[in-house]
Amino acid sequence: MEPYQLTATQVLSKFKDGSLTIEDYARSLLLRIEKRDAAVQAWAYLNPEYVIRQAKQLDAVPLEKRGPLHGVAVAVKDVIYTKDMPTQHNSSIYEGDEPKLDAAAIITLRHAGALLLGKTTTTEFASTTAGPKTRNPHDAGRTPGGSSSGSAAAVGDFQVPIGLGTQTGGSTIRPGSFNGVYSFKPTWNSISREGLKIYSLILDTIGFFARSVEDLQLLSDVFALEDDLSPKDDFSIKGARFALLKTVVWPQAGPGTAAALEAGAKLLRDQGAEVDEIELPPEFDNIPEWHRIVLHSDGRPTFLPEYRIAKEKLSPFLADHVENSCKIPRAAQLEAFDGIAALRPKIDEIACRYAAILTPSVVDEAPVGTESTGSPAFNSMWTALHTPVVNIPGFSGDNGLPIGLSLVAPRYHDRQLLVVSKAVGKAFEAGGGWKRQVYS
Amino acid sequence: MEPYQLTATQVLSKFKDGSLTIEDYARSLLLRIEKRDAAVQAWAYLNPEYVIRQAKQLDAVPLEKRGPLHGVAVAVKDVIYTKDMPTQHNSSIYEGDEPKLDAAAIITLRHAGALLLGKTTTTEFASTTAGPKTRNPHDAGRTPGGSSSGSAAAVGDFQVPIGLGTQTGGSTIRPGSFNGVYSFKPTWNSISREGLKIYSLILDTIGFFARSVEDLQLLSDVFALEDDLSPKDDFSIKGARFALLKTVVWPQAGPGTAAALEAGAKLLRDQGAEVDEIELPPEFDNIPEWHRIVLHSDGRPTFLPEYRIAKEKLSPFLADHVENSCKIPRAAQLEAFDGIAALRPKIDEIACRYAAILTPSVVDEAPVGTESTGSPAFNSMWTALHTPVVNIPGFSGDNGLPIGLSLVAPRYHDRQLLVVSKAVGKAFEAGGGWKRQVYS
Numbered sequence: 001m002e003p004y005q006l007t008a009t010q011v012l013s014k015f016k017d018g019s020l021t022i023e024d025y026a027r028s029l030l031l032r033i034e035k036r037d038a039a040v041q042a043w044a045y046l047n048p049e050y051v052i053r054q055a056k057q058l059d060a061v062p063l064e065k066r067g068p069l070h071g072v073a074v075a076v077k078d079v080i081y082t083k084d085m086p087t088q089h090n091s092s093i094y095e096g097d098e099p100k101l102d103a104a105a106i107i108t109l110r111h112a113g114a115l116l117l118g119k120t121t122t123t124e125f126a127s128t129t130a131g132p133k134t135r136n137p138h139d140a141g142r143t144p145g146g147s148s149s150g151s152a153a154a155v156g157d158f159q160v161p162i163g164l165g166t167q168t169g170g171s172t173i174r175p176g177s178f179n180g181v182y183s184f185k186p187t188w189n190s191i192s193r194e195g196l197k198i199y200s201l202i203l204d205t206i207g208f209f210a211r212s213v214e215d216l217q218l219l220s221d222v223f224a225l226e227d228d229l230s231p232k233d234d235f236s237i238k239g240a241r242f243a244l245l246k247t248v249v250w251p252q253a254g255p256g257t258a259a260a261l262e263a264g265a266k267l268l269r270d271q272g273a274e275v276d277e278i279e280l281p282p283e284f285d286n287i288p289e290w291h292r293i294v295l296h297s298d299g300r301p302t303f304l305p306e307y308r309i310a311k312e313k314l315s316p317f318l319a320d321h322v323e324n325s326c327k328i329p330r331a332a333q334l335e336a337f338d339g340i341a342a343l344r345p346k347i348d349e350i351a352c353r354y355a356a357i358l359t360p361s362v363v364d365e366a367p368v369g370t371e372s373t374g375s376p377a378f379n380s381m382w383t384a385l386h387t388p389v390v391n392i393p394g395f396s397g398d399n400g401l402p403i404g405l406s407l408v409a410p411r412y413h414d415r416q417l418l419v420v421s422k423a424v425g426k427a428f429e430a431g432g433g434w435k436r437q438v439y440s
Numbered sequence: 441m442e443p444y445q446l447t448a449t450q451v452l453s454k455f456k457d458g459s460l461t462i463e464d465y466a467r468s469l470l471l472r473i474e475k476r477d478a479a480v481q482a483w484a485y486l487n488p489e490y491v492i493r494q495a496k497q498l499d500a501v502p503l504e505k506r507g508p509l510h511g512v513a514v515a516v517k518d519v520i521y522t523k524d525m526p527t528q529h530n531s532s533i534y535e536g537d538e539p540k541l542d543a544a545a546i547i548t549l550r551h552a553g554a555l556l557l558g559k560t561t562t563t564e565f566a567s568t569t570a571g572p573k574t575r576n577p578h579d580a581g582r583t584p585g586g587s588s589s590g591s592a593a594a595v596g597d598f599q600v601p602i603g604l605g606t607q608t609g610g611s612t613i614r615p616g617s618f619n620g621v622y623s624f625k626p627t628w629n630s631i632s633r634e635g636l637k638i639y640s641l642i643l644d645t646i647g648f649f650a651r652s653v654e655d656l657q658l659l660s661d662v663f664a665l666e667d668d669l670s671p672k673d674d675f676s677i678k679g680a681r682f683a684l685l686k687t688v689v690w691p692q693a694g695p696g697t698a699a700a701l702e703a704g705a706k707l708l709r710d711q712g713a714e715v716d717e718i719e720l721p722p723e724f725d726n727i728p729e730w731h732r733i734v735l736h737s738d739g740r741p742t743f744l745p746e747y748r749i750a751k752e753k754l755s756p757f758l759a760d761h762v763e764n765s766c767k768i769p770r771a772a773q774l775e776a777f778d779g780i781a782a783l784r785p786k787i788d789e790i791a792c793r794y795a796a797i798l799t800p801s802v803v804d805e806a807p808v809g810t811e812s813t814g815s816p817a818f819n820s821m822w823t824a825l826h827t828p829v830v831n832i833p834g835f836s837g838d839n840g841l842p843i844g845l846s847l848v849a850p851r852y853h854d855r856q857l858l859v860v861s862k863a864v865g866k867a868f869e870a871g872g873g874w875k876r877q878v879y880s
Binding site for chain 1: 544
């Protein structure tokens, strides 16, 4: 197996036993990118010299002084500030901008020894659904999803083991599904969002992409995610109880998602789990509309500076937020903000009865074209409710593209959710029918 | 009257009628600062050459191309990023740090033509109550309050007409009271907090200091603050109905605040207002403790990066947040977060029955010494509830130092609150007994 194919956990063990240098690893990734970049175009900024320089510095650090991610390559969504690479938000207003500031997450990753590979593409300010240049590695005629397009595609295409993303609607879970990787939106505000461009304070959440749950657990250690009760890493599907939830947006689900949800539930049942289909109380039906209202109203102050200095360079969708073109009254904004807030403890109470809630990640496989990054319909609710979510790959749609399913837990049960995700991921990857491939 | 004594509104009219250049104005302010800086020490960074350079550039802009704040000097709290001045957070970790990034508020202010005078002192990360070097301009032996110490003191001492601050507990309203100026904490998230160092996402709010309500209205225009109904600027105290609220922390009020609250209510009644003393439902009594829990738990992810890279340079209070030394369980954190959220619509419903709620700004006049910036006891509730608050000066304590009172309105009634504040400010400044002085 080539070094570029390794997960973070795997490559760390090779660094530790001395069978691979970080520089050789970095060169393997850079070669992989060189080979595949024309097809996938995941990168907004990548400087091979900077990567090799970091790798050499990391190689020079003695083993006993190394952090938990020492040498592991990480891709950074281009709405997260990095002091030695530009941060451009896919906005011509910020073309070439390099603010000399590391986001909180970047400080933590560097301290843990991560090798920052480059900046990955995003939709404009991670706030629109108009795709960047990036293609789905499984089918270049399709979107990789968004807004964390590049991080998801790069991880899916073995160009990097770990990708940083963000989610305000469905920007981490949806591209996770479209690219056939694990993606993880932790509990809101459990990781500092400092240095991440704002869309909506109450919604924006940092997210991660990886090709294994072990890698997500590694990141959770680095970011000090802690539940009240640390779960044992021996979860068994047998005897566990899952909720199956279609949600109010179920009519939007396509055949691929419908089949995946059925197959997922069957795989769990086959391994001895109880899977209860549940419905949420009717007040949860307001969430899609409330999410839309919060997004549009929060966009009003958020994009005021860009609107003032360069309205013509701002997408009309975002300029409309500033102008409040939808004429959302403050009263409606507050009703939505408070309405969602009141449902957070209620979903926790429901979710804590189960090992996890199993629910769709996407309406279907990645749509054709790169104009639109697809629908976040199945994700916005969990973003609004602040719950942790993991996309579990393993299924595929009518055209053979990957489809994942979401597992959801109560807030601050992130570690428990990852333990469950590991077992469920094994079951879905083994029995779901879709196999991860290394394209050449 | 010397130019440095002018409010923003006053100086703008002089720029417009050609009776004052921006450069002469800037030189007047710099002279004032030179004279008073040894006593007050409000500045974390001030470069006179940079100020004069800006002033000359601003003078060169023709009248018809000028923005609404053209030439008005603004002081910026040193937790807000400015790309041409260092941003150091009063932390040795960030000594000399100068990220090339303007906070959202700075972009908007520059676009409106503001002259950025310098960076003002703050407590460490605007997150502790240990005072910076700054002294109260009314008594050098006393604190100016915090955490927005420098901005409040500089405005109070006629070194600048407008100061930018922030509030997570009482960091804008309390120093407003201690320095005898108007201070304004708008509705949470009504102005973008992008580029402002995070303590708690759900609490941190940008705030302003000025010596007149007109200046706060000017800023509200610049930042596009809008209520559902734009209020007419002809509010009359006569016939209006105010609530007088002592809150659950009233036992902490000292004699100065007790007298000021009584005098304030009397002044309103004397002018023909109805002032009804109200009590909040008992669930509001939880807020002080809930605020503390949210602060400590939000500090956990917030200061993780600094803890990792330089724990020894972080105050023990903040290191304790990261270590969760108070052992706050996630369940308690969520109970506090959700509990406060549930009270927000309830306070709006109560507050909307009145022109404003009149309530203390501080426990008393500024305490002796600069070790502690004083207690935010009377402010934290409103920060947590997201309501707009204005500190109205006009009263004084046993030692002759200024004491203000807070006016509070429902969320997104900021413009209405400012209209009411203008009338109330006139009454309190005329009849409250404390007079603003220019110290030499």
